Amino acid sequence: MPEFQTSPGMRDILPPESARWRRFVQVFADVVETAGYGSVISPLLEDIAVFHRVGDATDVVTKEMYDFIDKGGRHIALRPELTASVCRAFVQHRPSTPWKVWYSGSQFRYEKPQRGRFRQFDQVGIEVLGADDPYLDVEVIWLGWQFYQQLGLRQVTLLLNSLGEPDDRARYVSALQAYFDANVDALSEASRTTLAKNPLRVLDSKRREDAPLIQSAPKIADFYSEAAAAHFQAVQDGLSQVGVPFTMDPTLVRGLDYYRRTTFEFQGGTLDSAQNALGGGGRYDGLVESLGGPPTAGIGFALGLDRTLIACDDEGVFPAVSAGVDVFVVDTTGGKEALHITTQLRVAGISADRAYDNRSMKSQMKGADRSGAAVAVIIGSNEIEQGVITVRPLRGNDIQFTVARHDLIESVKKVLS
Numbered sequence: 001m002p003e004f005q006t007s008p009g010m011r012d013i014l015p016p017e018s019a020r021w022r023r024f025v026q027v028f029a030d031v032v033e034t035a036g037y038g039s040v041i042s043p044l045l046e047d048i049a050v051f052h053r054v055g056d057a058t059d060v061v062t063k064e065m066y067d068f069i070d071k072g073g074r075h076i077a078l079r080p081e082l083t084a085s086v087c088r089a090f091v092q093h094r095p096s097t098p099w100k101v102w103y104s105g106s107q108f109r110y111e112k113p114q115r116g117r118f119r120q121f122d123q124v125g126i127e128v129l130g131a132d133d134p135y136l137d138v139e140v141i142w143l144g145w146q147f148y149q150q151l152g153l154r155q156v157t158l159l160l161n162s163l164g165e166p167d168d169r170a171r172y173v174s175a176l177q178a179y180f181d182a183n184v185d186a187l188s189e190a191s192r193t194t195l196a197k198n199p200l201r202v203l204d205s206k207r208r209e210d211a212p213l214i215q216s217a218p219k220i221a222d223f224y225s226e227a228a229a230a231h232f233q234a235v236q237d238g239l240s241q242v243g244v245p246f247t248m249d250p251t252l253v254r255g256l257d258y259y260r261r262t263t264f265e266f267q268g269g270t271l272d273s274a275q276n277a278l279g280g281g282g283r284y285d286g287l288v289e290s291l292g293g294p295p296t297a298g299i300g301f302a303l304g305l306d307r308t309l310i311a312c313d314d315e316g317v318f319p320a321v322s323a324g325v326d327v328f329v330v331d332t333t334g335g336k337e338a339l340h341i342t343t344q345l346r347v348a349g350i351s352a353d354r355a356y357d358n359r360s361m362k363s364q365m366k367g368a369d370r371s372g373a374a375v376a377v378i379i380g381s382n383e384i385e386q387g388v389i390t391v392r393p394l395r396g397n398d399i400q401f402t403v404a405r406h407d408l409i410e411s412v413k414k415v416l417s
């Protein structure tokens with residue numbers, strides 16, 4: 001075992017997996033940019049108060065943050081998510097609304113590592129600030145759905161709920177509190193602790209002993225104001241209109257505190273239930289205000305890259321593909337010719353690799369094989385003498401031939417086409 005290894009819950013992403021990560025973000029960018037979203041790049045670190053301001057009753061904020069005091073004495077946290085940073089940026093820069101942005105990058109949460117749960121994980125996501133329209137909720141959810149379709153995932157289900165307006169939510173939380181207080185003996189130990197902090201989160205318990213009580217708990221739908229009910233109905237109608245199938249889940253409360261009205265989660269069909277949320281989001285009207293900005297409606301989602309790729313592996317879609325090169329240059333004359341030829345090829349837009357350290361012909365040809373190249377370009381003392389280069393197709397039945405040096409690029413292009 002080497003002396004130094006990655007910290008628990010953190011991973012090295014090596015080729016070809018790393019290329020798959022890049023493609024993942026590219027596919028996401030293509031989907032959301034066609035809907036007018038621009039990318040925002042945020043710092044990895046924020047003043048810890050930004051995250052405390054957005055929710056002090058969730059594990060993500062209270063227990064799982066990586067934080068430290070910097071050299072200037074500031075209390076800093078590595079971001080556990082990006083919605084708070086985007087809202088902080090909105091307040092700081094006051095862009096015109098609706099502000100539609102997308103992002104990708106690493107988040108940090110000190111959780112217990114397991115399959116699909118890491119301490120450094122990546123998300124892609126979108127946020128829209130400054131629009132209240134229920135058809136925006138539909139657009140946002142459709143984009144998430146569309147992205148999963150583009151990856152080829154077919155076992156993703158969409159869970160949908162509304163937490164009502166803040167007043168509805170507050171009345172509901174009181175009712176839940178009273179209900180669970182009256183039945184506290186039937187709750188698991190862990191859920192009793194949750195109840196003391198946030199009764200809504202008890203609905204999120206996956207413990208079997210809590211299930212019957214949660215099943216008969218008061219339902220949020222009975223607490224909706226007229227406006228909240230109308231908004232939610234419009235969202236459901238819109239989703240049906242654009243052909244996104246959804247399942248209503250009145251216990252879907254999500255892990256962060258800032259949600260109001262529409263909430264949703266994309267679940268995978270193949271991961272353990274504690275890790276099967278591939279992505280989620282919802283409305284968070286009020287978050288910008290809590291960070292010192294004007295009253296501003298907000299909605300968005302984040303999709304977990306790590307988990308979604310596990311789901312892709314399980315469903316056998318969106319595989320990692322080795323990048324490879326088109327041409328491998330074999331030079332048995334010392335290596336300087338290979339430098340010249342690879343440079344020529346690369347400038348012409350043909351991807352090319354080579355061997356180093358003046359290896360034997362046999363060893364270089366092995367390298368050519370491993371590289372996945374379609375063509376080997378060979379230069380040895382015979383070729384130098386005759387002023388030519390050998391071109392050897394590595395796939396199919398074509399036989400090798402020699403070309404004059406100045407014809408190399410054209411000949412290689414022909415073989416490759």
Ligand code: HAM
Nearest residue numbers: 081083117118121277278279280281282300301302304
């Ligand atoms: P979240 O539900 O905390 O929401 O995270 C979104 C997704 O990130 C999860 O569904 C999951 O796929 C992934 N994820 C979370 N924690 C981990 C972990 N420890 N390991 C691997 N993957 C993980 C948010 O972060 C909100 N900011 C979403 C949002 C955006 N709401 C509104 N706008």
